[in-house]
Amino acid sequence: xQTTRIHYRNLVRQLLPAHKRQPVRLWWLRxxxxxxxxxxxxxxxxxxxxxMMINVNxxxxxxxxxxxxxxxxxxxxxxVTYDDGMLRVSLRAEGxxxxxxxxxxEETTREAVPLRGEIRAQFGDADFIVYIPTTVDADMIRxxxxxxxxxxxxxxxxxx
Numbered sequence: 001x002q003t004t005r006i007h008y009r010n011l012v013r014q015l016l017p018a019h020k021r022q023p024v025r026l027w028w029l030r031x032x033x034x035x036x037x038x039x040x041x042x043x044x045x046x047x048x049x050x051x052m053m054i055n056v057n058x059x060x061x062x063x064x065x066x067x068x069x070x071x072x073x074x075x076x077x078x079x080v081t082y083d084d085g086m087l088r089v090s091l092r093a094e095g096x097x098x099x100x101x102x103x104x105x106e107e108t109t110r111e112a113v114p115l116r117g118e119i120r121a122q123f124g125d126a127d128f129i130v131y132i133p134t135t136v137d138a139d140m141i142r143x144x145x146x147x148x149x150x151x152x153x154x155x156x157x158x159x160x
Contacts, residue, residue: 076133126156
């Protein structure tokens, strides 16, 4: 959703009739509207933050985007969830897009198959890991995670 921006300088000029657009009048009316412009800028920031808070949930991409926007780290904050690494094998009717490549028939690429427990060892007892830079306070991130995570979900915060 795109927010509407009000250009107060242009608005004053458009609302005055052409014969009354003298520089002194324009400056005076723009001076009267400058507090309104500052008030609307703070309201617009509040509106944007409120819309973002309404849409935040425990989905990985949404939560990661929320943390990145709130703490001003566009790339450095990352949420990684547990993936068991199972092979993605499809039926013939589903198409060849997910077909298992074994490397037996002149195929040069093979699917990477993790060893049993290999991925789980990286996560330990956590269901997801949040990577944050050292400039961000880990306690603030922990509070945000506790606010939005589902019940009985465990996590780790790794500061890099």
